[in-house]
Amino acid sequence: MASNPEPDPPAQAAVVPDRREEFRQMTVRLVAKLRTSEREELCLVRNLSSRGLTAHVYSAIEVDSAVTFEFASGVTIPARVVWQRDSVMGVQFAERTDPALILSVRERFPDAPAPRAPRVELNIGATARVNMVHRPITLNNISQGGARVAVEEPVDVREKLTLLIDGLPPLTGQVRWSRGGVAGLAFLSPVPFDILAQWLPMVQRPPESG
Numbered sequence: 001m002a003s004n005p006e007p008d009p010p011a012q013a014a015v016v017p018d019r020r021e022e023f024r025q026m027t028v029r030l031v032a033k034l035r036t037s038e039r040e041e042l043c044l045v046r047n048l049s050s051r052g053l054t055a056h057v058y059s060a061i062e063v064d065s066a067v068t069f070e071f072a073s074g075v076t077i078p079a080r081v082v083w084q085r086d087s088v089m090g091v092q093f094a095e096r097t098d099p100a101l102i103l104s105v106r107e108r109f110p111d112a113p114a115p116r117a118p119r120v121e122l123n124i125g126a127t128a129r130v131n132m133v134h135r136p137i138t139l140n141n142i143s144q145g146g147a148r149v150a151v152e153e154p155v156d157v158r159e160k161l162t163l164l165i166d167g168l169p170p171l172t173g174q175v176r177w178s179r180g181g182v183a184g185l186a187f188l189s190p191v192p193f194d195i196l197a198q199w200l201p202m203v204q205r206p207p208e209s210g
Helices: 099-103 193-203
Strands: 026-035 040-048 052-056 066-071 076-085 088-093 120-130 133-142 146-151 160-164 171-179 182-187
Touching: 026 099, 040 099, 040 120, 040 193, 052 076, 120 146, 120 193, 133 160, 146 171
Parallel strands: none
Antiparallel strands: 026 040, 026 066, 040 052, 052 088, 066 076, 076 088, 120 133, 120 160, 133 146, 146 182, 160 171, 171 182
16 A cells, blocks of 8 residues: 655745834824924924824925934934925934834833923023013023023022013023023923924024025
């Protein structure tokens, strides 16, 4: 009797990498600092994946421009603008990035400093009202929650003052630290995001020639 031939080994399926995780997007509402070659401003990230993001922006940025995003988690990511339609922009990250790392480093590193609102660096003149006295200052940076200012006259810690800045409502804050002619303020009420985000591109716009 002829022996039964051994069954052929099962055909191996081709290994196809699962890219669903790579391109899966999550919907978020995340404030970030957007840095271009000319300025810094704020944006609102709407969709996020390991490869890129879409964001609501408040100025026109040319396609293929190099940009950098800085998040409250402390993560900074270089990227390239792929498209912009009206006030929505899509970018591709320079390298694949774990969205969980962007959203929060405190989950991975519990001892990390608490995240704070992104601060935009500036150098513009303004006025501070202290006890009904107006003093000239220079606004060094600003966020929704506070600011750093250069002052000609020292201010005391815990002193309250009001910043009078062209294009913004009066911003009252308390001095948290003061040294070497520079002071840090914490606003008593956060600056509404839309107001601050729309103001930043205008105040940093280059002067028109001619």
